[in-house]
Amino acid sequence: MELISLLFTFVLAAFLGFELIQKVPSQLHTPLMSGSNAISGITMVGAIIAAGVADGLFGSILGFLALVLATINVVGGYMVTDRMLGMFKKKGH
Amino acid sequence: MELISLLFTFVLAAFLGFELIQKVPSQLHTPLMSGSNAISGITMVGAIIAAGVADGLFGSILGFLALVLATINVVGGYMVTDRMLGMFKKKGH
């Protein structure tokens, strides 16, 4: 059942993802990509768990590496996106 | 966890429901209402289970009644919606 619930969630999230993005003005393509790249850094949550609960040094190292990388992705991703978006002076739409 | 998954599912479905309906032409308001009313007859699934697994006559009767009502809702709902939609000659959009 747990698994099914996850699948359900997965399917609904997929549809929601499709519906959310409709017409994106071209100047937003890159920031949007960058911003959602930061979200994909959610794997950081997995990395924390992996780093925190791994048994054995090897697993811990893997987890540690995963965490470092995921953190870079998240922190860097959000900051870069914000910088990009900061550049757009509102064109007075 | 099971419960959390259900909640997750519920939340995602809610967002999806909001996103799905955007601009509906006014002549479709009634059919759309009618069509989604038919979907809300999904409680029929609950009714089947209630009618099929109830212990005690009272529970069975409750379940039976629920099933009859839900079935009316589903069958009637879909058929009426279809009739309504059949009436619209495509205005040649």
Added chain:
Amino acid sequence: MQEMLINLAYIVASILFIFGIKMLGSADTARKGNLVSAIGMLIAVVVTLFEKGLSYEWIVAGLIVGTAIGAIAAKRVQMTGMPELVALFNGFGGLASLLVGWAEYTKDEGHLTPFTATVVVLAILIGGITFTGSMIAYLKLSGKMGGTPTLFPGQKVFNALVVLAMLGLGGYFIATGTEWALYAVIGLSLALGILGVIPIGGGDMPVVISLLNSFSGLAASAAGFVIFNTVLVVAGCLVGASGLILTVIMCKAMNRTLANVLFGGFGAASGKGGAEVEGEMKAMSVTDAYYVLEAANRVIFVPGYGMAVAQAQHAVKELGEVLEKNGAEVSYAIHPVAGRMPGHMNVLLAEADVPYEQLTEMDDANAIMPAVDVAIVIGANDVVNPAAAEDPSSPIYGMPIINVHEARTVFALKRGQGAGFSGLVNTLFFRENTRMIYGDAKATVNALVGQFKD
């Protein structure tokens, strides 16, 4: 494994519901969308029959009876009777959810977890309101009950008390599991459905049904939590959310708010006390204006000097065309002194190629005004100032005007609070049926056109 398959089928059914709802929202695909969602339902129902441990006699009987009634009703009904039939069906769905919740309670009696107790109460409560509310809507729509709001003194307070009692008893049941409290909740929810709908006028019933439809979805979703069934949760919630949005859209098309529809009737009981107030200028967003225009059958444009300033004539012409394509009858009422030179509006509208047939002289326009759904005043001011007809102290008293205030709804497009050539205050903008759409007329009209094309 079997459970796995059943659940996978539920996922498929949910996906079909999603597609179904989406397709129902557009004219080209609506009918197919209904079919798609029906297939989803079939899958969900058939698969459920494979659940372990079901005894089939009740089920088969229930299915047969329900199918027969539903099919016959749907076949027999007159075209004009459809809305009330939907109300009826909707009520049945709500009642079914109530019964499912109740049945679950009878099964687990006594040893309900707080969570289950909560969702049982929710399913019963929402289902009950949906049921009786839909019944009243059905009666009002079918004419078996008068369409006028039923009002009595202290109604608001009384209803509020009923709600409080219901919630209190529900909480009590969840906390203690006391049986009578549940029955009381059932009773009160049924009562509330009736009490909530009787003060609403017959004309507003479609909105009420849509809202109750949203409720019945939520009730199904609550029933899903009761029996831990995902497809119920998902489908119910989809209907709950999309139904709510639809309800809001329907309200906007009537140029009303949901609160106004639901509680407007109460106002009718208390009102008519105070003196004639000045009113206030009510702004409206372009999107909301779209919903009103989308539902309008007769639209009249009243251009003025502001249209010329904004050079909005081409945009106006296009909005006219779009409205016509949408099925509305469109004309342009030209006041003789609109603009700043004789024939100012003619020059501009001819430039935009508005057909001569659609240009209407003041008197002809005024003759049809009461039948006009929306009069769109585009940067006109003096020429639609009701003071000319109503206020003998006004310097323009006696000048014939275009009586847009007699139209059902007036949209006044202007940039701000600017006065017209004669510098007078225009009471039109303060009227009950007037909505201001602020901004440069060209931008506003273009935005409206944009709303139609998406």
Added chain:
Amino acid sequence: MQEMLINLAYIVASILFIFGIKMLGSADTARKGNLVSAIGMLIAVVVTLFEKGLSYEWIVAGLIVGTAIGAIAAKRVQMTGMPELVALFNGFGGLASLLVGWAEYTKDEGHLTPFTATVVVLAILIGGITFTGSMIAYLKLSGKMGGTPTLFPGQKVFNALVVLAMLGLGGYFIATGTEWALYAVIGLSLALGILGVIPIGGGDMPVVISLLNSFSGLAASAAGFVIFNTVLVVAGCLVGASGLILTVIMCKAMNRTLANVLFGGFGAASGKGGAEVEGEMKAMSVTDAYYVLEAANRVIFVPGYGMAVAQAQHAVKELGEVLEKNGAEVSYAIHPVAGRMPGHMNVLLAEADVPYEQLTEMDDANAIMPAVDVAIVIGANDVVNPAAAEDPSSPIYGMPIINVHEARTVFALKRGQGAGFSGLVNTLFFRENTRMIYGDAKATVNALVGQFKD
């Protein structure tokens, strides 16, 4: 209870992600959207730290190192270097997912359920491709590697073999749990990321990154299945789906298909063999045309008799305005014999109030044509027939034409296969860079305008 709270927090985080993505899609709210999603991320991360049984030394170290590197890189990067930085970050995210999958394997070694094994393989496989693919994209974008496609004979077959091997070994691992198979999958996925991206030109890298971003979301989602964590599944899947849509949108803005972008490079290796073919007329939908126009910086309209027949001048003017508002430079190229009388186009465009400054004579239009992103041919035919310049046997050979075929992309708006006044076949419509948009010109142009206003 704690677990419950954590999960509720995850739900909140997911909701914030949803809002964040939605807000990122519109210029007014994008920056706030990014903030909203960042808050969601913060909540998810903080809450995870409360998970039971975590040992914190690795975690704290990892967080500090990662935050420092990420922040410094983001601060230091030049504006022009941002896209490659995004590629780099994206690669890290993919690698992180791979590592999470791997770490989970080391923990459960040997006693993986088939399901867990499957998702571990998926997380590793997608994560691996994302990682190396992003790295190549990074190198190409930053100029550390040449932007030209790297091609070698038999590339297609070789890559297909790698894919097959990877899938086969993945299946073998799932079935048997053999360790080396997993390592082989890791290696192959890393290789595939490289192999898949090197044949793609530098100019297409943004699309590749967007696709890989979608992949990294899926990898995260797979990792979520590995550790049974809902927020990972939801957020990852949201990114996966929305990233895919975004990728498709980006392709359309380049007037390409995704397949063309991904595998187009291969074609370059094989091409240029056959004789000059006639080509075929390629139709395009209004929506796809919108994506191209939306991204265009310079647009030129070339009206002809068909615009007059359709009376599309007002619509064309409006499209011009909309394009200008969108930041494009717009002009109208008037061929001296366009239409059916001298000055035919002038009359119509003047009626629609197109500013004289935007009317361009043939020679001036031809001078800028190679720099034009989109030339929109509105019901013109003879006056844009390249045969006049290229085919000495043509009866119109020697007549100067408007060289729309030199523009990057040509949209030809006409109703069907109708010839022009002189009855000639027009090879323009068969060219590689021409897209036919069939239908009455006015309807088509109006539809295009509609696409811009929503």
Added chain:
Amino acid sequence: MKIFAPKETAEIETRAALDPAAAKKLVDLGAVVEVESGLGLKSDHDDKDYEAAGARVVSRRDDALREADIVLRVRKPEISDVFKLKEGCIHISFLEPFSEGVLLRSLATQGVTAIALETVPRTTLAQKMDAISSQANLAGYVAVTVAANRLNSIFPMMMTPAGTISPAKVFVLGIGVAGLQAIATAKRLGARVTAFDVRPEALEQAESLGAKALRIDLGDTAGTDEGYARELTRDQLEKQRLEQAKVCAQSDVVITTAKVFGRRPPILITKDVVKSMKRGTVVVDLAAEVGGNVEGVVPGEEVITDEGVRLVGLANYEGMVSKHATQVYASNLANMIEHFWNLEDKRFVVDLEDEIQCGCVITHGGAIVHERFKN
């Protein structure tokens, strides 16, 4: 009441004070309407049309003048005609009250209630009877058709196989009612139009018709309360002339419409400026009849300067479209009579308290009653 419309006596006048439609309207109000035979000939209406509308066609003009309670004309009456009117007769027409002191005194002496259309207040309410506007409007249109007819080239732009014809440049000076209509008409024909006026709000109005407004900073130039322009100072005029001269030199057509209420119109275009214009330029002066905005213009004539510039100074532009000019003029009069008509008594009620009448009744009860012309 008996309403009489005599034929116009000025040779140049093609309009009439009544057309059949307006006559019918007055008949419907309950008046007895008489028109002089041949009244509508120059505006394409013959006697039968008036008869069909319910009017009586009379030939004995003097008798009719003597008996009439209301006399309707286009132009000011000859003094000899004034003395034929009976006491209490209401006389509605243009009167040129600023220059016709003797006429006003005669009207007063005769006991006539004389209404001058020139001084109808320019309020929103009075616009239906504002003949100055209705005629100026047509004059603005005619100015352009006359210019198009005289110009050696065409107005619209055309990109043709034989090269591109660039659009004519039209400069409109004075953006009152006539100027606006001139702008609109020239724009319609495809010209590039520049316009100038001393009143800043008029510039916005020109833009509302798609013209380019020439904005010259002249300091304070607000109009009078009646909506007419005030005279400018010498410095202002100089600066304005300079800027205008530049535009004039590039224009193919120049149309001037600037009037100042109650005075000689200002000279906007001096001889020097005319000299600087291109060969073939057409200058249409709508103010020519009252003095002209252009130096060298001869009222009622067209002259071609040595440099090949044509100065058009016609006297009666609106008269060139006499049918419509008559239609709107007659409608103005009928609207006025209807506005002040008492339906029960079937009579025109003179009421000097009324804001509109206060503005336009010049003589009444044997005296000049209008504030402005009392002395």
Added chain:
Amino acid sequence: MKIFAPKETAEIETRAALDPAAAKKLVDLGAVVEVESGLGLKSDHDDKDYEAAGARVVSRRDDALREADIVLRVRKPEISDVFKLKEGCIHISFLEPFSEGVLLRSLATQGVTAIALETVPRTTLAQKMDAISSQANLAGYVAVTVAANRLNSIFPMMMTPAGTISPAKVFVLGIGVAGLQAIATAKRLGARVTAFDVRPEALEQAESLGAKALRIDLGDTAGTDEGYARELTRDQLEKQRLEQAKVCAQSDVVITTAKVFGRRPPILITKDVVKSMKRGTVVVDLAAEVGGNVEGVVPGEEVITDEGVRLVGLANYEGMVSKHATQVYASNLANMIEHFWNLEDKRFVVDLEDEIQCGCVITHGGAIVHERFKN
């Protein structure tokens, strides 16, 4: 090669065969260009303008004619002028080849290569040298400005405080180049335009300019290969006249442009129809010079019928906008010369095989070479 453009001798002609711009183009091709002094006076160009363009201004017309390799004119030459031309001289102008047999023979005898602009093929390629089109286009515009000037009322609709002025009804008969431009111009001015032509595709073209097409079913009426209309049968004409008469009776302005290649234009509007028209209607006949589409029209004049209908039969409509008419005419000629110019030899290459020259060279090498005029 020496190219010479003499002054036009016809009093009525205001156009010239060269304007400074075209002269410059020819000079740039390497030709020696001579123009007769005063050539451009009526089209607003003086001798200095031509000199500035690199042309030589000469006064001795006869000498120049004798020496010229190419002579450019607007109208057909007098026979006396023909005999001044040298052998092999290329003469480009309108020639009226269908009626001017003697002239053609003289040109042949003299050994002149005479090009008639009337017979330039109406193909897409040749359009840049098609003077019939370029002039008809302007004539169409002028027809409307003339009508607007003559009409007693205005074209556009106006809803004014003094009532609504309804738009003028304009009926355009014959939707060739001139008809189309007339439609466009009348539409611009705000008129309601109805149009008719026997060629069905022309009706679509009228609609593409916003006019209402009068559709009469006449059976087979396809045009000739050259794009000109074919003559109609008697029955067809009758039916057509009937339908048109109805529209005419309601119109304020009627413009006729119907020509048939090489023949007298058809009578589209008979005396009876003219009688049925409203007083004040203006009829502009663009075919008047070659015979007219309207019964009662006097070429070169304007007559007013007893019923008050004005029949305008001017002879040279395009000449009323002589500056632009000259510009496009000269450009047509320059385009033609450029098209057949050999840049190395700097000469006009006569090549009767060429599709265009085959259509428009009438005489060459001492004989009439054009198929159509050989006998």
